[in-house]
Amino acid sequence: MSDPSPPPESPPPVPRGVIVIETALETMPLAPGVYRMLDAKGDALYVGKARALKKRVVSYTQLARLPERLRRMVSETMSMEIVTTHTEAEALLLEANLIKRLKPRYNIVLRDDKSYPWLMLTEDHDYPQIAKHRGARVRKGSYYGPFASAWAVNQTVTAMQRVFLLRSCADTVFNTRNRPCLLHQIRRCSAPCVERISKTDYAELVDQAKTFLAGKGGAVQQELAREMEAAAETLEFERAAAIRDRIRALTTVQGTDIINPASLTDADVIAAWQIAGQSCVQVFFFRGGRNNGNRAFYPTHGKTDEAPEILAAFLAQFYDDKPPPPLILLNHPVPEQDLIAEALTIKANSFGSGKKVEIALPQRGEKHAVVAHAELNAREALERKLAETAGQAKLLDGVADLFGLGAPPARIEVYDNSHIMGANAYGVMIVAGAEGFTKSAYRKFSIKSAITPGDDFAMMREMLERRFARALKTEGEGPGTPSWPDIVLIDGGAGQLSATRAVFDELGVDDVKLIAIAKGPDRDAGREWFHTDGMAPFQLPLRDPVLYFLQRLRDEAHRFAITTHRAGRSKALVTSELDEISGIGPARKRALLNHFGSARGVKQAGLVDLEAAPGVSKEIARKVYAYFHPGAHVDA
Numbered sequence: 001m002s003d004p005s006p007p008p009e010s011p012p013p014v015p016r017g018v019i020v021i022e023t024a025l026e027t028m029p030l031a032p033g034v035y036r037m038l039d040a041k042g043d044a045l046y047v048g049k050a051r052a053l054k055k056r057v058v059s060y061t062q063l064a065r066l067p068e069r070l071r072r073m074v075s076e077t078m079s080m081e082i083v084t085t086h087t088e089a090e091a092l093l094l095e096a097n098l099i100k101r102l103k104p105r106y107n108i109v110l111r112d113d114k115s116y117p118w119l120m121l122t123e124d125h126d127y128p129q130i131a132k133h134r135g136a137r138v139r140k141g142s143y144y145g146p147f148a149s150a151w152a153v154n155q156t157v158t159a160m161q162r163v164f165l166l167r168s169c170a171d172t173v174f175n176t177r178n179r180p181c182l183l184h185q186i187r188r189c190s191a192p193c194v195e196r197i198s199k200t201d202y203a204e205l206v207d208q209a210k211t212f213l214a215g216k217g218g219a220v221q222q223e224l225a226r227e228m229e230a231a232a233e234t235l236e237f238e239r240a241a242a243i244r245d246r247i248r249a250l251t252t253v254q255g256t257d258i259i260n261p262a263s264l265t266d267a268d269v270i271a272a273w274q275i276a277g278q279s280c281v282q283v284f285f286f287r288g289g290r291n292n293g294n295r296a297f298y299p300t301h302g303k304t305d306e307a308p309e310i311l312a313a314f315l316a317q318f319y320d321d322k323p324p325p326p327l328i329l330l331n332h333p334v335p336e337q338d339l340i341a342e343a344l345t346i347k348a349n350s351f352g353s354g355k356k357v358e359i360a361l362p363q364r365g366e367k368h369a370v371v372a373h374a375e376l377n378a379r380e381a382l383e384r385k386l387a388e389t390a391g392q393a394k395l396l397d398g399v400a401d402l403f404g405l406g407a408p409p410a411r412i413e414v415y416d417n418s419h420i421m422g423a424n425a426y427g428v429m430i431v432a433g434a435e436g437f438t439k440s441a442y443r444k445f446s447i448k449s450a451i452t453p454g455d456d457f458a459m460m461r462e463m464l465e466r467r468f469a470r471a472l473k474t475e476g477e478g479p480g481t482p483s484w485p486d487i488v489l490i491d492g493g494a495g496q497l498s499a500t501r502a503v504f505d506e507l508g509v510d511d512v513k514l515i516a517i518a519k520g521p522d523r524d525a526g527r528e529w530f531h532t533d534g535m536a537p538f539q540l541p542l543r544d545p546v547l548y549f550l551q552r553l554r555d556e557a558h559r560f561a562i563t564t565h566r567a568g569r570s571k572a573l574v575t576s577e578l579d580e581i582s583g584i585g586p587a588r589k590r591a592l593l594n595h596f597g598s599a600r601g602v603k604q605a606g607l608v609d610l611e612a613a614p615g616v617s618k619e620i621a622r623k624v625y626a627y628f629h630p631g632a633h634v635d636a
Helices: 016-025 053-061 068-076 088-102 150-164 171-176 199-213 217-233 237-253 307-318 337-350 365-402 456-473 494-507 545-578 586-596 599-604 607-612 618-628
Strands: 033-038 044-050 079-084 118-122 130-133 141-144 267-275 278-287 290-297 327-330 358-360 411-420 423-433 443-446 487-491 513-518 529-532 535-538
Touching (some): 016 053, 016 068, 033 053, 033 088, 053 079, 088 307, 088 337, 118 150, 118 199, 130 150, 141 199, 150 199, 150 237, 199 217, 217 237, 267 307, 267 365, 278 365, 290 365, 307 337, 327 365, 411 545, 423 456, 423 545, 456 494, 487 494, 487 545, 494 513, 494 529, 513 545, 545 586, 586 599, 599 618, 607 618
Parallel strands (some): 267 327, 411 487, 487 513
Antiparallel strands (some): 033 044, 033 079, 118 130, 118 141, 267 278, 423 443, 513 529, 529 535
């Protein structure tokens, strides 16, 4: 008699994430929109967009067709949220905004939290000022940019001064000058502050500058040539020579080559390069026919993500908070290129551009050469970063060997503080890891308790208690998480180490390596003593790379502490008295400081001067004057 056949195997249980998605599909529309996969804590795992939500999301229930990375994402999904939009282009813009804000773990994420500088030409003064600008455009004026860096915009300001002789000084400086400054003497300013130029002639310079910034430098050069010839014909040789110098400066600024191509007026050149599962995206900004500089970005993504997919995600996120130019040149074709161009056109119109955005991949000519140059820069930047990361890995291995750690530290936190006799006391934390300094993780601690002058122990205790007590109470942040340190490094000796250990013992923190770095004899760098639990104090050889690394960590914390303290002290000096006056809010305080230049200037101003300040009523002027002159009689 044959053995009975084995019972059929029961099908494997359906993963919880698939059940969640299938439940959401029951009420999901076919409209365009954005969907979010959320984990058990409600944090976004993934953000996606779709022309038809239901058709797109159903694909996540077919696990066998998904790559391993997305299968893990589905397994972690505990809930879903959707937002419908009118069009797929709107969904793309919303998706980019949410990815940039939420930074989901399974998306390609552009980590770009820096503001870009712009060039500002003011329009609320008889003699407009040219200056660098960041932030909200609260002042009336024309804005040109963006620029890749402060250096790039400063170079342009200098060039504009040489060619158009526009003032760069603040209004408060302009209003108080009684003789020309050095910039006039070196022929970079027409000195309108002391009426060396009429309003009409200065307005003509401003018009020429605007024409140049609009990309019409040739027209400006022709106009200057006519002016020079006219001056020479009337025997005004000094004026003709001055115009000649301006033409030379303009010619230098308008030089063309691969770095400054003649065929690009307003465009961004964007190139991606990949090595070993990591990517660099290089962006060159061209505005008004000028190269406004370049910047490298390193988006986070999965190891299997290809350059076209990375570029597509980059484009939507990069222009989330800035106007795209009418032309974007790429080194790879991107999926849904027409849709991205449509979405960027919508974004450009929201900034008042009114121009259609074109995405192109040039195959020959000057534009192709510019893209190839950007691609070369992306490759070289990524190679440098990988080399630095490899060097950093060796240093972290050295730290692990030196202090007996089981593995290289993924996160090192360094603490320092700064104050003057207990006043304006601040503590800081800096963070370093395999990628170097992680500046987005830096923290400042305004010391709240009363500090006895010189009591650095008390400052350190408050700072550590606030940092670690909060981390232990916050769900998801504690031992074993990326935000939990492997090493805490403090500036000091055995006393600071004991104080820190006491704080950790009270909090129950026992899985962090504590290290104190004490300055050597006569505070000589290189003769530092290291203190840690379970080891006698020791010094490292003078040229030991690990010594240099730990010194650099300590010095960066010290720099950040000093900078934070100075900023807090300056803020306290400015706000200590003005903020105590009833009726003085931020807007009026700003108006007073802009008009008088400083809090001291406000304090020394007479009543008539206060009443004449823009944005300040007579009632407020009397309050301010009475506050600083309590014994004076002020008529109602």
